[in-house]
Amino acid sequence: MDNVQKRVFTNNDFQDVILDRHSIRNFDPSVKIPHDEMVQMIQEATTAPSACNLQAWRFVVVDTDEGKQKLRSYFMKFNLPQINTSSAMVLLFGDTDAYKSYRELWNKAYTNKQITKAKLEEVLHTFLPIYEHASKEMLTADASIDSALAAMQFMLIARGHGYETNPISGYNSENAAATWGLDPNRYVPVMAIAIGRPAPDKQDEVSSVRYPVKQVYEFH
């Protein structure tokens, strides 16, 4: 992406990054991730595509003791090792109001000469009305899918930066947004991602099982 300041990844071996990723639950608690690197990773992750480019994702990064105490109030107990030892817990929320920024985004693309006037008109008159008239169910689904795409990129980007992750969905989702002062009618919790460096003395993680691939596809 043009707007991502590129720098060489610690691990730039794509095959290793994507095929050797697996969840880590015990991290080295002494590792801190600088905020500028975290922001860089978020920026890189949000090169992900999104439905109609709505970018309906929001990242809540929890890396303080106070923040982690709040997580303990609504996460399931078996996720305590990740909360206690990770460098940060990154919470992904879908923004069901993302379409309200749509006009500004596409006008900017036109001003930047990235799209034609015809494309601008098409977008504002074809896509925008779909969202303005969409059900809450559709807005929730789209925001969740957008956020999941960015989440997957974030987990891979983390490996590029030399970190490991664990995606987590075991928490009371009804309390998720409000805990961080976000409007629960607007923001849908999608997942949490623990990030850090693996604990050197806890090498008990193994790759998880997958169904035989022939069970998950068909050709037409």
Added chain:
Amino acid sequence: MDNVQKRVFTNNDFQDVILDRHSIRNFDPSVKIPHDEMVQMIQEATTAPSACNLQAWRFVVVDTDEGKQKLRSYFMKFNLPQINTSSAMVLLFGDTDAYKSYRELWNKAYTNKQITKAKLEEVLHTFLPIYEHASKEMLTADASIDSALAAMQFMLIARGHGYETNPISGYNSENAAATWGLDPNRYVPVMAIAIGRPAPDKQDEVSSVRYPVKQVYEFH
């Protein structure tokens, strides 16, 4: 992943793969993707994580004239270039019944000595009941998020194999599952991904705009 037969990617430069991906809408229609390579890409993509390892994804690969004609019946018109020129359209569906295979999957993990007896008991007595008593809304959300994670991996894996993609959500989702003989009460359409090699004479694609990163995160 242990169960993925590794081979060297055409493009193994992670930085290029993830930061230089952008949507391609006009493909070279003469390019065919062999089925064994497509299956390989699906297998690599499904190293993605999923909620409780449910793997609630299904890939419907459409690469015949007959199949593409069916797509035209429920996709929006502005997606015709991708349907007409891509090597294949890969449709992602979330499987809301995925939890019904859960017991078998985890028993296999235990048999393969990948998890302990204690872990097996925890999974079957803690996670499985959550899904057995889950609302349709939760099953739909989880299956959609799982599928989006695999979809993002598929788009990146495609670049590793030298292909480009375009994720598409512009279609009548009510007709999506039934068109392929899938039970619409069970399978939720998540997105379609056009895949192929870019048309050499249509270099009109540009990276799309992103909001300034400071708009999408907060620290706690």
